Amino acid sequence: MAESTPVKIDIKDGRYLHIQWSDGNDSMLLLANLRKSCPCAGCLAEKLNKSASYIPLLSSVQSQLKNIKTVGTYAVQLIWQDGHDTGIYTYEKLREGKY
Ligand SMILES: [Zn+2]
Numbered sequence: 009m010a011e012s013t014p015v016k017i018d019i020k021d022g023r024y025l026h027i028q029w030s031d032g033n034d035s036m037l038l039l040a041n042l043r044k045s046c047p048c049a050g051c052l053a054e055k056l057n058k059s060a061s062y063i064p065l066l067s068s069v070q071s072q073l074k075n076i077k078t079v080g081t082y083a084v085q086l087i088w089q090d091g092h093d094t095g096i097y098t099y100e101k102l103r104e105g106k107y
Pocket of ligand 1: 046047048049050051092095
């Protein structure tokens with residue numbers, strides 16, 4: 009099965025990451041959810057240190073994107089307004105809505 013890649017990525021309503029895929033499908037992902045499930049080592053360690061009932065409250069700068077960069081042919085790096093930029097989000101998981 010051919011991997012589909014984003015042909016267009018933009019921000020919708022200031023709250024959603026909208027991805028148009030090469031096979032014609034679309035994904036709408038809530039920015040706040042993407043930030044909360046940031047896959048970088050620092051955020052994962054922080055989550056492990058909290059109890060299961062911990063719900064992070066994000067400030068507006070933490071849930072707004074400053075920039076998006078592609079990483080190779082398989083992922084995007086999301087750069088948040090607060091400067092956090094170590095999260096690499098794979099197309100595969102973005103496509104499956106796993107963030
Ligand atoms: Zn992170």
